[in-house]
Amino acid sequence: MRDLEDTVIGVVGASGAVGRHAAHALRSLSHARLILGARRTDPLRALADELGGLVEVAPVDVDSPESLEAFCHRCDVVLNCAGPSYRILDRVAVAALAAGADYVDVTGDTPVYDRLAGSPAAEGHRVLLSAGVLPGLSALLPRWFARRHGLREMTVHAGGLERCTGAAAADLLLSLPGADAAEAVFGHPLSAWRDGAVVEGALRARDGTRAPHFPGVVFVQPFLTGEARRLADALGLHRLDWYNVHPGERTRAVLTAAVGRADHGSETVGRLRRAADLDLVGERPYYRLVYSLVDGAGTPHTLLARFTDSYRMTGRVGAATTMAVARGATPTGVHHAADVLEPEPAVTALFEGDEDAVLHLWQGAATADPEEGAL
Numbered sequence: 001m002r003d004l005e006d007t008v009i010g011v012v013g014a015s016g017a018v019g020r021h022a023a024h025a026l027r028s029l030s031h032a033r034l035i036l037g038a039r040r041t042d043p044l045r046a047l048a049d050e051l052g053g054l055v056e057v058a059p060v061d062v063d064s065p066e067s068l069e070a071f072c073h074r075c076d077v078v079l080n081c082a083g084p085s086y087r088i089l090d091r092v093a094v095a096a097l098a099a100g101a102d103y104v105d106v107t108g109d110t111p112v113y114d115r116l117a118g119s120p121a122a123e124g125h126r127v128l129l130s131a132g133v134l135p136g137l138s139a140l141l142p143r144w145f146a147r148r149h150g151l152r153e154m155t156v157h158a159g160g161l162e163r164c165t166g167a168a169a170a171d172l173l174l175s176l177p178g179a180d181a182a183e184a185v186f187g188h189p190l191s192a193w194r195d196g197a198v199v200e201g202a203l204r205a206r207d208g209t210r211a212p213h214f215p216g217v218v219f220v221q222p223f224l225t226g227e228a229r230r231l232a233d234a235l236g237l238h239r240l241d242w243y244n245v246h247p248g249e250r251t252r253a254v255l256t257a258a259v260g261r262a263d264h265g266s267e268t269v270g271r272l273r274r275a276a277d278l279d280l281v282g283e284r285p286y287y288r289l290v291y292s293l294v295d296g297a298g299t300p301h302t303l304l305a306r307f308t309d310s311y312r313m314t315g316r317v318g319a320a321t322t323m324a325v326a327r328g329a330t331p332t333g334v335h336h337a338a339d340v341l342e343p344e345p346a347v348t349a350l351f352e353g354d355e356d357a358v359l360h361l362w363q364g365a366a367t368a369d370p371e372e373g374a375l
Contacts, residue, residue, distance in 0.1 A: 007326050010035040010075035010101075012060055012068075012092055013082030015043040017165045018106055018132070021315025022081050022322075027051045029323050037071050038082075062088055068095035079322045080105045081315070083167025086174055086186075090115040097121040102325050106132035106318040107171070109186045109336070110226035116334045126330050131321035131337035132314035134158055135186075135227040137305070137350070138289060139338035142231060144347045145303055145361070150296020151235050156228070157211045157220065159245030160287030162310060164276035169269045175223045175244065176259050177205075187225035193232040193240035198224060203241060207256055211245045212366035213290045213304055218245050219252040227336065234339070245288075248279025285309060292366045302366040308356040316350060316357075 009026060013019040014036035023036060031053060036044045037060035044057040060071040062082050068091065072078055078096035082088060085107035093116055096103040105112060108129030116122055116129075130136050138158060145151060164172070177189040192202035203222035211218050220243040232240040246252050254275045258268055287310035291303040307313045321337045324330050330340050351359045 004030045004032050004323075004326060007032045008035060008074060008076045009033070009322060009326065010037055010058075010071060010078045012037045012062065012071070012078060012080045014038050014047065015040065016081055016083075016167075017163075017311040018315045018318065019081035020047060021309075021312040022079060022106070022318045023047060023051060023315075025316045025319030026079075026322065027053060027055075029319060030326075032326065035071070035074055062092060065091070065095065068092060069099065072096045072099035072101050075099070075101045077102045077104065077322055077326050079318055080108075081318060083107060083165075084170035085109070085167070086111065086171060093127065094121065097125055097127070100125075102126040103128070104131050104318060104322045104325055104337075105129045106314050107135070109135045111186060113334060113336065119334075122334050124332055126325045126328075126332055127334040128321050128325060128330060128337045128340065129334070130227060131318045133287070133307075133310045133317060134289075135225065136317050136321075136337055137313065139227050139231045139336070140341060140343055140346060141289065141303060141305060141359075142235070142291065142293070143338060144343035145291070145293060145295075145301070146235055147343055149293075149299075149301070151293060152237065152296060152298070153239040153294035154232075154237060155239075155241040155243075155292040157214065157243045157245045157290040158288070159214070159218070159247065160285070160307075160310065161247050161279060161283055162276070162285040162287055163280065164251075164273050165311070166269055166273065169272040169276075172244075172255075173258060173268060173272065175221070175225075176255065187223050187228070190222050191224040192222065192242075193224060193229060193237060195238055196233070198229060203243075205256075205259065207252060211243065211290070212292065212302075213288060214245055214247055216247060218247045219255060220245055221255070227338070230336070230339075248276060250275035250278050287313075290366060299363060300365045301361065301363050304360040304366075305351075306358045306360075313350070313357055316354075320346065320349060 015038040033054040048055040061067040080092040207219045289305040293301045
């Protein structure tokens with residue numbers, strides 16, 4: 001086990017929406033030396049001043065192998081917060097492992113796992129992927145519930161009303177039916193899990209409908225992620241339905257227009273980001289994970305996780321996972337974070353003492369149309 005005070009943690013994409021929060025969370029969790037990396041160093045210097053302690057700033061360009069090599073060679077653990085994940089794939093991971101560092105990625109998921117699993121470069125190292133909100137916490141919470149009650153069936157509604165970064169917009173568009181870059185798509189649109197298998201086309205997208213514990217009308221988009229599929233298989237679920245929820249009227253319009261189109265380039269990404277900004281005018285941002293669960297005895301439960309900012313929580317999950325890696329508390333090899341983190345202490349640490357993140361669990365079915373702020 002490393003002495004954490006002698007551990008050097010590098011954060012790639014530290015000036016971004018997730019990276020800033022990850023850096024703050026890392027500083028609150030330890031006195032490890034931090035190296036903040038991004039293309040532009042001016043925002044990093046301001047962030048370093050906020051953090052205090054042993055913090056350095058270094059330029060790093062994820063499109064430059066030489067830049068990544070120079071950055072990673074200074075680190076014991078590299079936390080990647082840069083995106084979009086479909087474009088970066090494993091390039092930061094490859095540089096980190098070549099430099100002898102362990103690696104954590106707040107996204108990654110199946111496309112990156114498939115590239116790294118079995119790689120000789122990963123032998124003896126700790127590589128944890130999917131260490132954000134979705135993927136990441138989205139699978140950790142059902143595992144936390146299943147440890148307590150068992151789990152047979154699950155329907156999930158995930159989404160919110162918040163700003164949309166370029167990386168998030170690009171990844172979101174890949175979840176729509178008809179998206180291109182098949183090798184980068186990390187799930188099955190319109191699909192569901194039934195008794196051990198993926199059933200294509202089992203569900204339908206709906207606009208102008210309602211979703212449990214989301215205010216007003218929304219656009220619900222069925223999307224069975226690779227993470228959801230792995231979770232259903234690991235827990236032996238009979239049924240799993242997963243819906244992405246989009247409450248914003250302008251965001252819904254962009255997404256419904258993009259369904260079935262193969263080209264989701266920079267113009268569509270820009271429209272989606274502008275739509276999200278306009279939807280937020282006069283509104284309070286929020287993000288929710290709503291689980292309708294059936295336990296091992298057949299009893300229904302509702303699990304509701306609420307955040308004011310999913311990017312902040314993603315940074316916190318990434319930081320907590322990085323500290324687990326730095327302490328040697330996770331196995332070597334390539335893993336998804338939710339598969340190896342201990343659910344009870346991990347969930348407790350993420351929600352305790354955080355006014356911007358609340359977790360509710362109760363027995364009974366999810367309410368179809370609650371008032372905002374009712375819980």
